[in-house]
Amino acid sequence: MNPARRVSLTRAVLLLAVVALGVWLLCAELAVVGGGEGRVSTDPAIRATVAGRRTHAQAAVRTPAAWRTREWRRAVDRHAAVLRRHLADGMLAASSHAVCLGGVHEAMALRELGVVGAVAGDGHRLPFPDSSVDFVLAGRALDNSKRQADLASEAARVMKPDGHLVVLTSGASDAYSLRSLQALLPSLRLLRSRVINGADGSTLQELVFRKHVDISTTSGSSSNGNNSAGNCTGRDHKLQIIGLAEPLIQEEPVKPWITLKRNIKNIRYLPALADIGFKRRYVYVDVGARSYGSSIGSWFRKQYPKQNHTFEVYAVEADPAFHADYASRKGVTLLPYAAWVRNETLTFEINDGPGKKGDSNARKPSGRGMGRIRHAAGAMKGVSSGEVRRIPAFDLAEWLKRTASEQDYVVMKMDVEGTEFDLIPRMIDSGAICLVDELFLECHYNRWQRCCPGERSPKYQNTYGECLELFTSLRNSGVLVHQWW
Numbered sequence: 001m002n003p004a005r006r007v008s009l010t011r012a013v014l015l016l017a018v019v020a021l022g023v024w025l026l027c028a029e030l031a032v033v034g035g036g037e038g039r040v041s042t043d044p045a046i047r048a049t050v051a052g053r054r055t056h057a058q059a060a061v062r063t064p065a066a067w068r069t070r071e072w073r074r075a076v077d078r079h080a081a082v083l084r085r086h087l088a089d090g091m092l093a094a095s096s097h098a099v100c101l102g103g104v105h106e107a108m109a110l111r112e113l114g115v116v117g118a119v120a121g122d123g124h125r126l127p128f129p130d131s132s133v134d135f136v137l138a139g140r141a142l143d144n145s146k147r148q149a150d151l152a153s154e155a156a157r158v159m160k161p162d163g164h165l166v167v168l169t170s171g172a173s174d175a176y177s178l179r180s181l182q183a184l185l186p187s188l189r190l191l192r193s194r195v196i197n198g199a200d201g202s203t204l205q206e207l208v209f210r211k212h213v214d215i216s217t218t219s220g221s222s223s224n225g226n227n228s229a230g231n232c233t234g235r236d237h238k239l240q241i242i243g244l245a246e247p248l249i250q251e252e253p254v255k256p257w258i259t260l261k262r263n264i265k266n267i268r269y270l271p272a273l274a275d276i277g278f279k280r281r282y283v284y285v286d287v288g289a290r291s292y293g294s295s296i297g298s299w300f301r302k303q304y305p306k307q308n309h310t311f312e313v314y315a316v317e318a319d320p321a322f323h324a325d326y327a328s329r330k331g332v333t334l335l336p337y338a339a340w341v342r343n344e345t346l347t348f349e350i351n352d353g354p355g356k357k358g359d360s361n362a363r364k365p366s367g368r369g370m371g372r373i374r375h376a377a378g379a380m381k382g383v384s385s386g387e388v389r390r391i392p393a394f395d396l397a398e399w400l401k402r403t404a405s406e407q408d409y410v411v412m413k414m415d416v417e418g419t420e421f422d423l424i425p426r427m428i429d430s431g432a433i434c435l436v437d438e439l440f441l442e443c444h445y446n447r448w449q450r451c452c453p454g455e456r457s458p459k460y461q462n463t464y465g466e467c468l469e470l471f472t473s474l475r476n477s478g479v480l481v482h483q484w485w
Contacts, residue, residue: 072105078199079109082168082206083137087113091164091208096134099126101141101155110137123151126158133158138167140204142181142278149280149407152184161213164191170198171275172205175237180278183406187211232434235478242475244273249483252464256447260485267482270438271305280407282311287339287396287423288415289315291325295413296332304411311411314403318348318391339416340393341426348389396423397432404435411438413484418444418460424470433477440484441474443467 083106086092094114100106101123110118115135121127123141136155145151155165165188172178182190188209198204232238246266253259270276284304286296296313313331317323318338326334338346404410414420420443427433445467446456474481 075105075199076108076112079103079106079139080113082196083109083113086135086164086166086208087115092135097132098135098137099128099133099158100137101139101151103137103139103141106137106139123154126154128158130157131160134160134163136163136165138165140168140170142167143169143171148278149184152181156185156187156211159188159211161211163211165209165211167207167209168196168198168204169207170202170204171277172207173203174274175240176270176273177275177278178207179237180276180407180409181207184278184280185209232431232478235434238437238478238480241270241273242478242480244268245475245480246482248468248471248475250468252447254448255450257450257485260483263483264485269305270480271307276307276309276409276437279309279409280405281409282306282309283314283404283408283410284311285314285316285400285410285412287316287412288417289317289322289413290319290415291322292329292332293325295415296329300411300413309409316396318393335394335399338391338393339396339414339419339423341397341422342393342395344393346391346393348391349387395426397427397430400427400432400435401430406435408435410436411440412436413440415442415484418462420444420470421462421466424474428473428477433474433479436479439474439479439481441471441481442484443470 083092092098092110092113092115094116096115096117098107098110098115098118100110100118100120104120107118107120123138123145124147136159138151138155141151142148159165165185167181169181172181178190182188188211191208191210193205193207196204196206245268246263249259249263276282284296284300286300289296292315296315300311300313312333314333314335315326316335316337316339317326318336320336323334323336326332338348340346400410414423416423420441424433424441427436443462444460445462445464446458446460447464449455449457471481471483
């Protein structure tokens, strides 16, 4: 062949290659942007909404150099292998309007599989009308988002009835975290799940959800515990966790001040047993908080395993002696009332602690504080100073139902000087107990006194057996409750 013709042919081949690359890049950008004309979405509403707008993913792929790397190619091929099954199952078609939440590789994989309407977008602000998208691929977006509830809500909003959502997650491997994820998607139902391998060799859950025609996007999103007595919706996932908890102390301790304190070391916290990441909010309620340092500052904020989540803290404390302590505490909301079964004004007795036996005054005060609600019979001899105080009280169960939902993670500590025998049954009957994920309860009974061997405390009439029944009823209701001190 003539050398000149050989050079000319080579140049022609190179020119064709450059043109082909340019066309491929143009198609790829269309897949990412989701705007423009031609083979992009034929839905007028989607095309009008997206036209002229840029997703965050578009800017990330403006430089085509990234598309020529082996890592890019492998990522696209890996996602194509996962998505191919959904095409075969009929969840996807060439005409489907598909959105990949923050996933440029996923959008490219769908385009190469023939889904010409595939685009990538920011899951927190999708530029699509309600019920306009056939298929949403969340990928690992939920795992990587700090606003999981918002992302889940946005994905559900744009999906058409009978549309599908596919989530890849390193969580949801236990029943508790899976239920938490489902609670973020009240208008969707889990269709199937399988285990797949991640890019780094890790194990991922692939969860496929379908949006039901007869379920609105807000249905159940604000579920606030309106369940029948002791019957929490879907409590099986909590019962599995409770089966992993430390056993309850069955025999009454001879030295409860030692036994119960030692038992704290055996406590298995819920975040140590399950992933709590799929929650909208994280709430800690300290009922009978006393001072900030009593338990909020000294225990919860320092020791509770929060899995890097920020908690809203509520301190329920009726005694005004402690209120000033919360004035400068950031992130703590003080509820200066007594926790009770209804809204009313209560009379509390001011308790004196028992003195040492043998003192000239028989019993000297070792500490003062608000004790139990005072009964008509009056204060107990040797325990109460005889003083009473009128305090506004609120319905704890109703407040909790207004404040939290099933989508929230709620931790509660309760130390209410015997009122737990009124509060807990009320919370169970009202369904409010279903909103509490983990409870640390100090149960007050006529325990053996440290000061006086052979004598029981005259402050409380309930027995240890009744305390044990209270703990057991809570665990049967699906609440991970711990014997607290």
